[in-house]
Amino acid sequence: MTEDLPLEVTDVPDGADAATILDELSAFNAGEVGPSDRRPLGVFFRPAPGEPPEAGLTGYTAWNWLFTGNLWIAERHRGRGLAARLLDAAEAEALHRGCRGAWIDTFNPKAKAAYERCGYAVFGELPDFVAGRSRFFLAKPLGP
Template sequence: MNAYSLEVTDTPSPETLRAIGDQLAAFNDADVGPSGRRPLVVAARDGEGRVLAGLSGYTAWGWLYVQWLWIAESQRGQGLAGTLLAAAEVEARTRGCHGAYIDTFNPVALKAYRRAGYVPFGELADFPRGRTRTFLQKPL
């Protein structure tokens, strides 16, 4: 067995994070091929350029992953989440994606995602405590 030391930290160096990410990407590239990972952002702005809502995620291996979707309080309940998702899905299809996935522990967001055609495929109870994190997918 090789000798090694373990470092546990909440302040990793950029070099450590880069080494882990680069090595995992190299492994995955050799195993299943390049991911083609590209960021994807959709932002709704007011007349002065302020962000009123936004979606941030990426496309990789033929899938859109929506990491963040936020709507300003003043804009909620007007269908903007569905509009952002639809715009991201159009771009994902343009990039050759065949599916999309997202997760949430917010019951209101869960309803919005289901209205947009996303279907649950898994759950984690008490994540965070008292809530259920639901994972959803949608074919594109």
């Protein structure tokens, strides 16, 4: 029985412990489906060199997929097509890395509409994820 095994719950996981879990899970997954070849990816807009970004996208590529984890645009730059440019640049790099698809998620209706304009389609939804909003998962094929 597992009920007698002690568990530790924390809101401040030790970095080494978290690394162990990630390393072991990565090794397991590699044994199941092959290595992920996970690589970070970032695309940024800076008003001038050396200044903080005023828009950007961060994520990674793994198993020939691009995952966009964060996409943010400063209020004053919204509505000018910058999200599409950030996604285009990330997708171009993902294609260069051999990716066959991209995915992203959001619970912001405006972001969802922007991603759909960029060719992403909803493949999943978590209703009432937060504040009466659904969280949508969107994907887009890349390449030919």
